[in-house]
Amino acid sequence: MTQTLRKLVTFDEFIAWYPENPQRRYELHDGVIVEMSPPTGDHEQLIGFLVGEIVTEYKRLKLPYFIPKTAFVKPLEGESAYSPDVLILNQPNLLNEPLWKKASTVSQAESIPLVIEVVSTNWRDDYLKKAADYEAVGIPEYWIVDYAALGGRRFIGNPKQPTISVYSLVDGEYQVQQFRNHERIISQTFPQLNLTVEQIFQSVG
Template sequence: MILSLLKTNLVNFDEFIHWYPESSENRYELHDGVIISMPKPRGKHSQIAGFSMNELSFEIRRLGLPYFIPKECLIKADDLSGYEPDVIVLKKEFIKNEPRWEKESTIIFGQSIQLVIEVVSSNWSDDYALKLDVYESIGIAEYWIIDYLGLGGRKFIGSPKQPTLTIYNLVNGEYQSIQFRGNELINSKSFPELKLTAEDIFKGE
């Protein structure tokens, strides 16, 4: 949920990184030159993000996949925007080419990212519109939107609105989506042997 706009003057990504406090109760993102304060995930939001991270980490270990999941990571979208997803899966082989990774935990190349997950809060339009467009444009292979409360607009999750997990896969430079609800087994190209239903993820257990 967006809490406040911290600055009235536009800042670029480098200024944002320099400003970013090392210890804070909040997370911060840069949206078109404006620093946005966002609360760290709490309660159910945190539970779902943690559950998803744990399940994917288990798959990575079990199958020996060439990925890893960092605790914290920023995605630089452009000179005026940067986002911190709830969960991000990175490709080991590409990290060596990321110039800002070691000092800033920042990714600038979409090819370094296998999967991004956003758990929907009240600022659902950011996940379904703003970030969707950015993640597609920089070439992130797979993007999950976990809308466990069914908050998204009807044009995104249908009517009647209900808890929905939408998975976007990049095909010829454009996202194609498939949605999962209730006891439907999800289908992830990045983790094809994952045996979880949408409800498992919504419950976070």
């Protein structure tokens, strides 16, 4: 993270403050506006590849999903709002989201089949903070794509190695499965998705 503005604000204040045409991305973490690190080319290539694969799959299945350019996930408790790298939304449920029309924000698990974070320097947010809050929202599936092996050893092993961690909600709690190298990603949201870790990481370079 390049900068943190320390004045505590509410979610409504954050939305009112948010720049109309931002040069940077911002999130709200427990009332603190956080400026996200500028993305690298590798980071953006990987996101682009994942979006392409996932869009192809939900169109094949004729699911009413879409991926917004900019939208926030707001846990019901506390003053936080996250802008995931890839956010899959279930369009029919947006009618039930009170913040969608005016603030492009969702808070209900029924709206969010899958969320993906591609790890950068703020890996603690992805593995700790966001995992806890996405679990509290009840998001059924959360991927952490750690292509540069930046996460802590307690998350991706020692020695560190590039890993995709898939968190699946079971009885209200996340259970994690980790995938590396030639392993095929197992997704409860897209069970027929035929995608290996190597294919995803080869999109970078």
